[in-house]
Amino acid sequence: MSTETVNSETMSIENDTAEAIHSETRELPLGKALNAGLRKALEDDEKVLLMGEDIGPLGGVFRVTEGLQAEFGANRVFDTPLAESGIVGTAIGLALRGYRPVCEIQFDGFIFPAFDQITTQLAKLTSRHEGQVSMPVVIRVPYGGHIGAVEHHQESPEAYFAHTPGLRLVSPSTPNDAYWMIQEAISSNDPVLFFEPKSRYWNKGPVDLSASAAPLHSSRVVRTGTEVTVVGHGAMVTVLLQAAELAQSEGTSIEVIDLRSLSPIDYAPIIASVQKTGRLVVASEAPGFVSISSEIAATVTERAFYSLEAPVLRVTAFDTPFPPAKLETTYLPDADRVLEAVDRALAY
Amino acid sequence: MPGLTGHRHRQDCEVTVAETTQAESAVQLLSPDGTLQTDDVAAEYLPYIDALNDEDLRQFHRDMVITRRFDLEATNLQRQGQLALWPPSHGQEAAQVGSARAARAQDHIFPSYREHSVGMIRGLDVLDIIRLMRGVSNGGWNPKTNNNFHLYTLVLGSQALHATGYAMGINFDGDTATGNPETDQAVIVYFGDGATSQGDVSEAFVFAASFQTPQVFFLQNNHWAISVPVSVQSRIPLYLRPQGFGIPGVQIDGNDVLASYAVTRKNLEEARSGGGPRMIEALTYRIGAHTTSDDPTKYRGDTELQGWIARDPIERFEAFLRTRGEGDGFFADVATEAQDFSADLRRRTLALAPPSAEKIFNHVYSEPHPVMEAQKQWLADYEASFGGNA
Numbered sequence: 001m002s003t004e005t006v007n008s009e010t011m012s013i014e015n016d017t018a019e020a021i022h023s024e025t026r027e028l029p030l031g032k033a034l035n036a037g038l039r040k041a042l043e044d045d046e047k048v049l050l051m052g053e054d055i056g057p058l059g060g061v062f063r064v065t066e067g068l069q070a071e072f073g074a075n076r077v078f079d080t081p082l083a084e085s086g087i088v089g090t091a092i093g094l095a096l097r098g099y100r101p102v103c104e105i106q107f108d109g110f111i112f113p114a115f116d117q118i119t120t121q122l123a124k125l126t127s128r129h130e131g132q133v134s135m136p137v138v139i140r141v142p143y144g145g146h147i148g149a150v151e152h153h154q155e156s157p158e159a160y161f162a163h164t165p166g167l168r169l170v171s172p173s174t175p176n177d178a179y180w181m182i183q184e185a186i187s188s189n190d191p192v193l194f195f196e197p198k199s200r201y202w203n204k205g206p207v208d209l210s211a212s213a214a215p216l217h218s219s220r221v222v223r224t225g226t227e228v229t230v231v232g233h234g235a236m237v238t239v240l241l242q243a244a245e246l247a248q249s250e251g252t253s254i255e256v257i258d259l260r261s262l263s264p265i266d267y268a269p270i271i272a273s274v275q276k277t278g279r280l281v282v283a284s285e286a287p288g289f290v291s292i293s294s295e296i297a298a299t300v301t302e303r304a305f306y307s308l309e310a311p312v313l314r315v316t317a318f319d320t321p322f323p324p325a326k327l328e329t330t331y332l333p334d335a336d337r338v339l340e341a342v343d344r345a346l347a348y
Numbered sequence: 349m350p351g352l353t354g355h356r357h358r359q360d361c362e363v364t365v366a367e368t369t370q371a372e373s374a375v376q377l378l379s380p381d382g383t384l385q386t387d388d389v390a391a392e393y394l395p396y397i398d399a400l401n402d403e404d405l406r407q408f409h410r411d412m413v414i415t416r417r418f419d420l421e422a423t424n425l426q427r428q429g430q431l432a433l434w435p436p437s438h439g440q441e442a443a444q445v446g447s448a449r450a451a452r453a454q455d456h457i458f459p460s461y462r463e464h465s466v467g468m469i470r471g472l473d474v475l476d477i478i479r480l481m482r483g484v485s486n487g488g489w490n491p492k493t494n495n496n497f498h499l500y501t502l503v504l505g506s507q508a509l510h511a512t513g514y515a516m517g518i519n520f521d522g523d524t525a526t527g528n529p530e531t532d533q534a535v536i537v538y539f540g541d542g543a544t545s546q547g548d549v550s551e552a553f554v555f556a557a558s559f560q561t562p563q564v565f566f567l568q569n570n571h572w573a574i575s576v577p578v579s580v581q582s583r584i585p586l587y588l589r590p591q592g593f594g595i596p597g598v599q600i601d602g603n604d605v606l607a608s609y610a611v612t613r614k615n616l617e618e619a620r621s622g623g624g625p626r627m628i629e630a631l632t633y634r635i636g637a638h639t640t641s642d643d644p645t646k647y648r649g650d651t652e653l654q655g656w657i658a659r660d661p662i663e664r665f666e667a668f669l670r671t672r673g674e675g676d677g678f679f680a681d682v683a684t685e686a687q688d689f690s691a692d693l694r695r696r697t698l699a700l701a702p703p704s705a706e707k708i709f710n711h712v713y714s715e716p717h718p719v720m721e722a723q724k725q726w727l728a729d730y731e732a733s734f735g736g737n738a
Contacts, residue, residue: 049520075520081558086509086551093513096491096498097521117548120503121510128487128499131711165712189714264719 024210031201033175034064037182038102042072045100048186050077052087052104052140061106062142062201084114091137092122100136100186108143109152115160122191123166134189138182143171144235144285145332146199148325155322156234156286161193162263162295168217169262171195173237175205176213177260184216195262197234217261219269225255228342229273231296232283233259236333240283243335247342254342262292270296271304278309279345283333288316310348313341373585374631375611376601380659382667384606393610400609402672408449408605409669410682412441412662415465417686418474418693422464422481425697426640431481435462436636439603442661443568443630444538445469446608450616451536452529456496456518458511458537460504462568466538470497478697485703504539505546508565511537512552515561515625524562525622534562534620536612542573544589545581553593556625564615565590565627568602570634575647587629595625602630603661606668633659705731 028036041048050065056079059066069077080087084105091101105111111118118139125135145154162169168190172178178196185192214220222237223244230240237258244254255273259265274280280300282293297312315333323331377390377397386394419437426434437444440462448466451457459466468474472494479485480500487499501507515535518524524532543549544567556563569586571578582589587597598615600607608630615626633656637644644653666679709724 081551081554083551083554085548086512086555089506089509089548089551090513090516090555093510093515094517095513096510097514097517099517099520113547116503117506117509121501121506124486125499126714127711129490129711130485130488131714132490132492134714168713264717 024208026207026209027204028175028179028207029202029204030172030175030178030197031062031064033179033205033207034182034196035066035068036207037179038065039068039071040179041102041183041186042068042076044183045186046076047098048076048100048102049094050102050104051080051091051094053080053082053106055079055104060104062198064140064142064196064201065104084110084112085117088114088117088122088137088139091139092117092125092135095135095137096133100138102138102140102186104140106142107149107153108141108155108157111139111141111157114139118161118167118191118193119164123164126190127166135191136186136189137191138185138188138194139191140182140194140196142198142201143195144197144199145322145328146235148328150325151322154325154328156284156317158193158195158262159286159291162292163290166191167263168192169195170216170260171197171234171262172260173197173200173234173258175203176207177258179207179209180212181216181260184212188216195234199235200238203238214260217264217266219257219259219261219266221255221269221273222258223254223256225253225277227253227277228279228281228345229255229257229270229277230281230283230338230342231257231259231270233262233292234285236283236285239333239335240338243338243342246335247339252342252346259292265292265296265299267299267303270300271307274300274304275307278307279342279348280308280312281315281338281341281345282312283315283338283341285317285332287319288314289319291316310345313345315341373587374599374601375607376604377606377610378601378604378664378668380603380664382664382671384668393607393614396610396613397606404449405669405672406674406678408445408609409662409665409679410685411445411449411465411469412605412665413682414686414689415441415445415468416662418690419464421690421694422478423636423640425478425694426481430697431478431640432483433481433639433641435481435639436634437462437464439633439635439656439661440568440570441465442605442665443566443602443608443632446605446610447536447538447566447612447628447630450609450612452534452616452620453495454531454533455616455620456491456498456511456514456533456535458498458507458514458535459500460507460538460540460543461500461502462540463500463538467494467497470495472497474693475696475700478693479700482697482700484700505543505548505552508537508539508543508546508549508552509555511535512556512559512561512563512625515556515563516559518562519559524620527621529617529620532562532620534564534616536564536566536616538566538568540573541567541569541571541578541581541586542576544586550593553590553595553625557594560622560624562619562622563625564612564619565595565625566612567627567629568632569629570632572634572638572644572648574638574642575644577648585629587627590625590627595627597627597629599629599631602632603656603659603664605661605665632661 055065056069293314444465448469476489491498587599
């Protein structure tokens, strides 16, 4: 990639916040890293379109698309009518036309009007065309809690979509991954649901503009340890790192894996870690029943049974609707809940 | 509005159907006895008919007769256990043939699942539809190599949004409204009276109006959504519904192939010249069952059915052609051609090989996927474990 281009484009809106670490690394909040990644995708391929509610002059309710309509025009970055099925359904038509639409769903809890178009149409059209047509559509979904918002604004609906063959699901946890994974998702010829941990939009981290850290569908060890493996995705990775830090102060060594890809799941680093630690705790903000967490627990039990010293334990939200926000810290797993499970795993 | 006073509850549905059908607004160029209309409404559309030559008109007849014959063949194949399902098009040939012939080569067609003649006219091998209904494929044809005839869509109304998105793309590409109708592109999407109640159709109206897409919504109102009469879907004639979205609508006699052709031609030309989206409601009737899975005698009366059989689109057009001098020889030749076409279709249907097990996994994704590869291998190993004695 051209460093000059990134300097002139990315820095144009990042002068106030960007902090040069070296010539190809910038310190960006996750939301701004997404903005920079989207800008790069729009520059690299004229077939890339951004579409959704309030993404034009406003730049989206989280400002992830801020400035992009002004820069690329209303034929590349445009506001749609307020209709999620319409957004995804017309994105399918645009993909048939040869475009690579990137849809923004405003909040996790508002994706369900589009559920039919995503699961019965988008997910199946490549196989229904017997591979003669691709569906390079990205659906960006700000998801998860920790922001104290009203109902339908803090949910984690990823399991509904992970259950659907034909879709790919990813979720970055860091600004660097956000910058690269959004570009890789847009480059994919398959539909990708891109879950953005909205509570992390404002957290800064280094973004290496020179090279992607890992392939899109890979999980990654983000902290090494020896006694217990913990796995999570999105904002949960921060909680897991906090838990590992606390555990270390108490003498327990935890290995943390950032899932990154929810479908397919990259099991190799997880299995390798479990073979080392013998214990696995899977954590998620979503309800645990029929979840990504259950899937990992089942698969690791099948594939690494003789390495396990304890059952795989899940730390999830409760199997209830997302409660009123004043209860979210009780509802969502925190570092203490993770450590409680770690202690149980170690007790076997 | 006439539809409001004309509304009846379900038990009185035959009254509603009759009233809707006899809407004075419906454009008709051929009366049921095959006489060319010359009133003011017809006069607006007759230039499109005048531009057709004798061979064009013969082709309309050929299309309708062949479709009716292979539709019967496919219905029989289903009854004989050779197809999982067949949605018959008997009775709707004029609506489909006229509108399909009105589309230009560069146009894109988004069908529902009963537009067999539209596919045939666009050059699709009808066997591809048979494969879908036999359980050999879930679609499988490539729109790019079938003159832009897109896949059937069985989830009602979903395709309206795909068509609208496609038409948005035509706008973005600048491939419409340049003033050259020979190259300017437009989209036509087919759907039925039941589908008009789907939210996706209303959302498609919203997007089409907002983005002023070059698009014709072609509604075949065949009066029954399986067993539910159109009066349950709408209290007003359906051609009025898109007007609330800012999309003009027109109602036609859908059993009049000339009206279907001329009105679709006019609306497509308006759409491709920058006029924005429009809708056509073709009043027609499904003579057969919704699909081979239902029994229409349980929900509709014979009087109504006989009334529509008397308005048969093929007989009407044949009468018109005879007044223009076509003789018995032509009609006999077409009947033979239709017979041969359907016999060939039957032979090829029975020769269709079952799909290979690999098809379960192939093309679920465009790019390599570890789960697909692992499960395909597992199945192959599992089947091999029987040593060929499975």
